[in-house]
Amino acid sequence: MIPQVTSWRADEGLFPLDGGTRVSGPHADTARELLGLPPRGDGAAEVVLRLVDDGSLGEEGYVLTVAPDRAEVAAASEAGLRWGAQTLRQLRGPAGVPCGTVRDVPRYAWRGVMIDVARWWRPMSFLRAYVDLLSLHKFNVLHLHLTDDQGWRLEVRAHPRLTEVGAHRPRSPRGHARDGAFDDTPHGGFYTQRELRDLVEYAARRGVRVVPEIEFPGHSQAAIAACPWLGHPGPAPVEVRASWGISTNVLNVSDRAVAFARDVLDELCEVFPSPYVHIGGDEVRGDEWASSEEAARRVAAEGLPGPAALHGWWGRVLAGHLRGLGRRAVAWDDMLDHDPPQDMVIMAWRGVDRVEAALRAGHDVVAAPHTHTYLDYAESDGPGEPVSIAGPLPLETVYGYDAGDRVLGVQAQLWGEYLPTRERFDYNAFPRLCAVAEAAWSRGRDLGDFTRRLSAHLPLLDGLGVGYRRPDPEGVSHVHL
Secondary structure (H helix, E strand, O other): OOOOOOOEEEEEEOOOOOOOEEOOOOOOHHHHHHHOOOOOOOOOEEEEEEEEHHHOOOOEEEEEEEOOOOOEEOOOOOHHHHHHHHHHHHHHHHHEEEEEEEEEEEOOOOEEEEEOOOOOOOOOOHHHHHHHHHHHHHOOOOEEEEOOOOOEOOOOOOOHHHHHOOOOOOOOOOOHHOOEEEEOOOOOEEHHHHHHHHHHHHHOOOOOOOEEEEOOOOOHHHHHHHHHHHHHOOOOOOOOOOOOOOOOOOOOHHHHHHHHHHHHHHHHHHHOOEEEEEEEEOHHHHHHHHOOHHHHHHHHHHHOOOHHHHHEEEEEEEHHHHHHHOOEEEEHHHHHHOOOOOEEEEEEOOOHHHHHHHHHHOOOEEEOOOHHHHOOOOOOOOOOOOOOOOOOHHHHHHOOOOOOOOOOOEEEEOOOOOOOOHHHHHHHHHHHHHHHHHHHHHOOOOOOHHHHHHHHHHHHHHHHHOOOOEOOOOOEEEEOO
């Protein structure tokens, strides 16, 4: 079982989980869907779902009891019933499910995976497949990175040029970005609000909340290319960025730019019911503000110490608007250096020390240090590894991360620059995503035990068509990418 359950007691016998198995109780249809069973079963074996008043299980815990003719999932909520069904699914072997009792309660409330669709647009079928994989591994958050310098993927009806212009770039880097080579192949795509609403509903049925991210005020070159009045005057028009890396183009600080950002957040919150909205806030270059008269006027009007403080001003403006919409802002830990509001959730990415810094400052924190959770990093530095932005980040390092007991949760990141295809994405994601799942759900750590369970888990991924990394003893991949 991955992630490892809190406790497990084995009994004699097998439960025959198959197409004839009946499912009864609240949310039976959802459980049948998760278990891959047909709409109705007419056999003697039955899966029973039962809601119980047991505070020790919390919002997502469950007890799974398996006997030869009956499997019961007891939980205090629908979420617990769902995770119990996923454990039952993982336990199923060719002959059935081994009998026994599982008691299982997650360690963290936020167990997330960030998928970047801004660098490479992904079809909705890809996102649904990953929602299924997240749910299987008991992740409950899909953090969807929708905009960046290289592409804007969200339909905004008040500003159609965001997708007419901002969703398309003329070319992409070929090989590593530092080599300066391009493929000269146009790339583009975006999601309609209807498509995203459907994804949200699909994910919710599987226990996954979609947390959207719109990048402000940096990483906004695609938006500025679409709506030039958002940027600063320059010698040439701004285009959707074709290269990777960090752009110096940032939003200006005009009232019109603020109104634009509020328009975007208003429509975003109509599509995504998540109580959390990610506003980005990382890697903001302040060169344009430093030379802008408009920025100087804003600094004076707001009583700020200088143009660099506009970083935090933007964060407070966006967080305040979201607060008025009944939502809570999340931002990367760069914002921690710029006087963020106390209710802002900090996603700490620049190192384990940033997790501690955000906690000391009194923020709720999602631990996402690049040293342990950036799965776009190469897993090894072997000669067969495909080109990656950085690395190595081996499986055992990912598995060994313990964020402590004070954080809101743990999250894996899959930035898209070097993951253009489903095959390449799978290769980087798995099996390290299994390690993150355990770091987010389970308290104990035993690498040897995890490795043994992982070997038994890989056939399930095979059956789901996941092209995970299969190293030979020297760590050289034989997967064609």
